[in-house]
Amino acid sequence: MNNEYTVGQYLVDRLYELGLRHLFSIPGDYTLDWVDGYVVPSKIEIISEVNELNAGYAADGYARQKGQYGIGALCVTYSAGALSAANPIAGAYVERVPVVLINGAPSIKRTLEFEQTGLSAHHFISGRQTDLQVFEYITAAAVRIDSPHLAPMLIDYALTQCITERRPVYIELLEDIVDLKCDRPKGNLTPAKAISDAKILEKSIDTVKSKLDSAKPESAKSPLIWLGVEVDRFGLEKQAESLIKELNIPYVTQLMSKAVLSENDPHFMGVFDGMASSDAVQDLVNKSDFILALGVWLTDINTVGWPPDIDKTAFVSLDTIKFGTYFGAQVSLEDFIAGLRAAGVRRRDQALPQMPKGGGFKLNLGDKINYQGFYDFISRYITDKTIIGSDASMNYFGTLLLKVEAARGYFAQPSYSSIGYIAPAATGICLAKDADQRVMVFTGDGGYQMTALCVATQTRYGLNPIIFVIDNGVFAVEQWLADATVFSNSNAPFKEGLRVHRCFYSKMADVVGCKGYRVETFGELENAMTDALANRSSPSIIQVVVDDPKSIPKNAEWKESIDAKLRAASHPTKIRGLGIPTTVNEEAG
Numbered sequence: 001m002n003n004e005y006t007v008g009q010y011l012v013d014r015l016y017e018l019g020l021r022h023l024f025s026i027p028g029d030y031t032l033d034w035v036d037g038y039v040v041p042s043k044i045e046i047i048s049e050v051n052e053l054n055a056g057y058a059a060d061g062y063a064r065q066k067g068q069y070g071i072g073a074l075c076v077t078y079s080a081g082a083l084s085a086a087n088p089i090a091g092a093y094v095e096r097v098p099v100v101l102i103n104g105a106p107s108i109k110r111t112l113e114f115e116q117t118g119l120s121a122h123h124f125i126s127g128r129q130t131d132l133q134v135f136e137y138i139t140a141a142a143v144r145i146d147s148p149h150l151a152p153m154l155i156d157y158a159l160t161q162c163i164t165e166r167r168p169v170y171i172e173l174l175e176d177i178v179d180l181k182c183d184r185p186k187g188n189l190t191p192a193k194a195i196s197d198a199k200i201l202e203k204s205i206d207t208v209k210s211k212l213d214s215a216k217p218e219s220a221k222s223p224l225i226w227l228g229v230e231v232d233r234f235g236l237e238k239q240a241e242s243l244i245k246e247l248n249i250p251y252v253t254q255l256m257s258k259a260v261l262s263e264n265d266p267h268f269m270g271v272f273d274g275m276a277s278s279d280a281v282q283d284l285v286n287k288s289d290f291i292l293a294l295g296v297w298l299t300d301i302n303t304v305g306w307p308p309d310i311d312k313t314a315f316v317s318l319d320t321i322k323f324g325t326y327f328g329a330q331v332s333l334e335d336f337i338a339g340l341r342a343a344g345v346r347r348r349d350q351a352l353p354q355m356p357k358g359g360g361f362k363l364n365l366g367d368k369i370n371y372q373g374f375y376d377f378i379s380r381y382i383t384d385k386t387i388i389g390s391d392a393s394m395n396y397f398g399t400l401l402l403k404v405e406a407a408r409g410y411f412a413q414p415s416y417s418s419i420g421y422i423a424p425a426a427t428g429i430c431l432a433k434d435a436d437q438r439v440m441v442f443t444g445d446g447g448y449q450m451t452a453l454c455v456a457t458q459t460r461y462g463l464n465p466i467i468f469v470i471d472n473g474v475f476a477v478e479q480w481l482a483d484a485t486v487f488s489n490s491n492a493p494f495k496e497g498l499r500v501h502r503c504f505y506s507k508m509a510d511v512v513g514c515k516g517y518r519v520e521t522f523g524e525l526e527n528a529m530t531d532a533l534a535n536r537s538s539p540s541i542i543q544v545v546v547d548d549p550k551s552i553p554k555n556a557e558w559k560e561s562i563d564a565k566l567r568a569a570s571h572p573t574k575i576r577g578l579g580i581p582t583t584v585n586e587e588a589g
């Protein structure tokens with residue numbers, strides 16, 4: 001053992017090695033020795049957060065923006081702090097985001113005292129297992145560092161799991177362990193690769209090749225590639241882009257993988273998200289006779305109202321392929337893409353489908369803002385340097401159709417969908433982005449109320465996201481899910497409990513010292529945008545008053561007629577969720 005080196009230093013050096021340059025932190029006496037003694041003197045900057053929920057979302061946004069092999073991290077105190085971070089860690093687990101949660105824990109002495117004499121130390125719930133057991137369920141590795149001898153092995157194991165699984169990990173660091181001596185790091189940490197079975201890989205490639213190669217009789221006439229979220233999470237964007245270009249096949253993305261490549265690409269047809277997609281994209285998916293889905297996740301919010309057609313779709317994900325009745329195990333997505341590129345598939349000599357261009361709408365600057373008009377208007381401010389983010393709200397629909405030219409330029413949490421995510425995630429995105437990029441995030445008023453003080457952190461560190469709070473005074477999506485007919489009937493009341501207290505969100509600027517604007521008309525929005533874009537030194541909150549709470553984005557209106565049918569068929573209890581048309585037709589007769 002080398003006597004010059006400590007556990008605290010070991011953890012800092014490994015985090016730095018994995019690209020961490022900012023650590024989101026809420027102080028606590030159990031973490032102070034590590035933060036003060038090791039993080040402060042290091043090249044990792046501490047970003048003091050307002051609460052653990054925001055810290056978790058900021059670390060998530062940071063890790064997403066860093067991309068391949070990048071990580072995010074937060075440091076909190078035992079139970080009282082850590083349990084507040086359970087929600088963002090669960091979100092990172094579901095959405096495969098590599099976040100390291102460092103939890104400062106009471107010393108061995110305090111632990112034994114509590115367990116064996118009953119003398120409790122602050123934050124203890126029921127002894128050494130509580131936090132560890134909670135996080136075991138929602139992390140790819142959960143370790144408790146209570147021995148300097150085991151520390152290097154446990155830290156390396158947890159961090160390797162983090163970059164391999166692209167999922168959060170939990171490191172519980174006892175306060176009295178950080179200064180104890182341990183070995184120095186050996187070598188660099190690298191992610192473990194998914195292993196392919198050579199024979200099954202070859203058979204899987206042949207199966208898909210026969211559908212794509214125009215020389216083969218069974219080949220598809222109108223194939224389509226569906227680029228999914230794993231292409232982003234496992235850093236396969238460049239390989240996927242080359243495959244698309246080499247084969248000359250059009251592609252769509254998911255909401256989860258929106259803008260994984262620049263949406264300026266001629267092969268890009270749009271985001272496919274079931275009934276929320278544009279008519280042209282739905283038509284294209286319908287007419288296509290073979291879909292190669294690369295790393296696609298099937299979730300209700302990412303396939304709204306559409307049962308996937310498994311007969312014509314080959315799903316290649318992480319380490320398996322499923323196509324009709326064919327199942328191939330141990331086929332890594334990376335090896336599959338590489339293998340297909342090398343398989344000599346004949347390039348398609350075909351004109352790419354021409355999709356209708358957006359625009360053509362007319363807005364008067366004096367008009368009051370509605371949900372759709374807002375998105376039509378805001379599209380003109382998005383450049384190839386703009387990063388877009390959406391919270392779980394009607395903004396999913398609005399942002400889905402915005403053209404995002406920056407590759408990896410769209411952020412949302414549309415599988416886990418915890419409201420209040422995007423505004424604090426913007427803190428992390430801003431810290432990790434390129435200097436010439438600008439972050440614009442869109443949240444509902446209900447979501448913003450959950451994590452509103454993120455602007456304090458952003459102001460403190462001179463970050464300049466533009467945060468649009470769509471102030472419609474209602475948890476609109478919840479009403480939309482429960483019964484969307486209410487939106488087209490001006491007399492129908494919202495369900496009990498769905499009204500959001502109307503706040504003066506723009507005045508948050510006075511509270512924390514940033515910029516704030518309250519806009520009701522397109523003209524006011526235009527002025528606010530000019531000012532906010534010029535403000536480079538602090539966040540800008542733009543409170544967008546949508547006076548009519550019944551106003552929703554156009555691509556969400558389809559559900560009204562489905563729910564109306566269900567109503568007519570007197571199935572009121574079924575008016576819930578993301579209605580699947582075939583079921584609805586059967587049920588509604």
Ligand SMILES: Cc1ncc(C[n+]2csc(CCOP(=O)(O)OP(=O)(O)O)c2C)c(N)n1
Binds near residue numbers: 395
């Ligand atoms: C943490 C959390 N609590 C509750 C929900 C349930 N939920 C989903 S969408 C939504 C309403 C969002 O309302 P708002 O932010 O005002 O956006 P709008 O739908 O009005 O555009 C709620 C409460 C959730 N997804 N996450």
Ligand SMILES: [Mg+2]
Binds near residue numbers: 444445446471473474
């Ligand atoms: Mg709302």
